[in-house]
Amino acid sequence: STKFEKLNSVSKAYSDYVSSPYNIRVLQWNILSQALGVMNDNFARCPDEALDWNFRRYRIVEEIVQYCPDVICLQEVDHFNFLKHVLGTQGYSGMFFPKPDSPCFYIEGNNGPDGCAIFYRKNKFELVKTENKILEIWRVQSNQVALLAVLRIRETGQEICITTTHLKARQGALLSTLRNEQGKDLLQFISNHCDNRPIILCGDFNAEPTEPVYSTILSNQLFAFSSAYAGSQEDVSNSADGEPLYTTWKIREEGEVCHTIDYVFYSKNAMDVEAVLDFPSSEDIGEDRVPSFLYPSDHFSLVCDFRLASN
Ligand code: NDP
Ligand code: CA
Structure with missing residues (x-):
């Protein structure tokens, strides 16, 4: 099927590169909160059965494990214990940090x-250490969070810093200002904990590449970040920045939403991108868009193969 052709486009077979301690495959994905997906999002063209947790949870797990990622960064997780249990059987260990006033709390039958x-x-x-933070806007706590893990590669002893976040949603000038402030606090958080380690920063930034927070992250002198998917799509990208045309594509009552708001940023002086997973085409996705039976979230997974400089 198309899914496996896409998988093949991510570098070599996993068995080839797993033996190298210099390669790291990262999966970034907003999995769509179960409570929000069912009760809040109002996806107009998604069958109810596709959102049924007893079905959807296995599609989420399947999507993650088929790529054999070394590191998995997820947002909108409201079933951490389920994922911890299932991914635990596949050799993963994990950590979770909840939003302080998650919109899930206001939904009947929520799972936390x-x-x-x-x-x-x-x-x-x-695991060397883990840190978390409620992101601040002008020194006041917001409802968005960041989670950080410093990992030591067993074979070489080299340490890397993984950070993930899910910035404030919704459109508008004020909201893009708020996201930019959250982005500045996120960079401060990273600088407090990463020291000189190579960094991979993944998340749902809820911001298109034209928003200030995108430039704030890429123009930071201390970190020298690049965006892993920028330039990866050749003729089917946002022209100015080379980002893909979409990382999420859904139809709500208000209309169709198709844009790029999820990113994988990395320290460009410390590693190279060897391959990224292509997104499904509009034909793969289908006219009802996502979520669907085939794609369990309204966001697509980003998968990147990094190669660490071996000095
Ligand atoms: P955000 O604005 O960051 O969004 C919360 C979630 O809503 C995100 O996961 C986002 O998904 C999703 N979302 C974005 N756009 C839409 C849309 N058009 N329709 C449906 N869902 C959408 O929220 P905050 O975390 O800042 O929380 C909002 C506040 O609202 C909370 O503090 C909570 O207290 C309050 N609240 C109160 C409720 C009540 O009944 N009293 C109900 C809900 C929230 P994505 O990132 O993928 O776009
Ligand atoms: Ca969402």
Whole structure:
């Protein structure tokens, strides 16, 4: 099927590169909170059965494990214990940090707050430390969070810093200002904990590449970040920045939403991108868009193969 052709476009077979301690495959995905997806989002063209947790949870797991990622960064996780249990059987260990006033709390039958999660492959990494933060806007706590893990590659002893976040949603000039402030606090948080380690920063930034927060992250002198998907799509990209045309594509009552708001940023002086997973085409996705039976979230997964400089 198309899914496996896409998988093949991510570099070599996993068995080839897993033996190298210099390669890291990262999966970034907003999995769509179960409570929000069913009760809040009002996806106009998604069958109810596709959102049924007893079905959807296995599609989420399947999507994650088929790519054999070394590191998994997830947002809108409101079933962490389920993922921890299932991914635990596949050799992963993980951590979770919830949003302080998650919109899930206001939904009947919720499974607790949604938040960010990081999982890592236990046979490849040792956890050095984990940190979390409620992001601040002008020194006041917001409802968005960041989660950070410092991982030591067992074979070489090299340490890397993984960070994930899910910035404030919704459109408008004020909201893009708020996201930019959250982005500045996120960079401060990273600088407090990463020291000189190579950084991979993944998330749902809820911001198109034209928003200030995108430039704030890429123009930061201290970190020298690049965006892993920028330039990867050749003729089917946002022209100015080379980002893909979409990382999420859904139809709500208000209309169709198709844009790029999820990113994988990385320290360009410390690693190279060897391959990224292509997104499904509009034909693959189908005219009802996502979520669907085939794609369990309204966001697509981003998968990147990094190669660490071996000095
Ligand atoms: P955000 O604005 O960041 O969004 C919360 C979630 O809503 C995100 O996961 C987002 O998904 C999703 N979302 C974005 N656009 C839409 C849309 N058009 N329709 C449906 N869902 C959408 O929220 P905050 O975390 O800042 O929380 C909002 C506040 O509202 C909370 O503090 C909570 O207290 C309050 N609240 C109160 C409720 C009540 O009944 N009293 C109900 C809900 C929230 P994505 O990132 O993928 O776009
Ligand atoms: Ca959402």
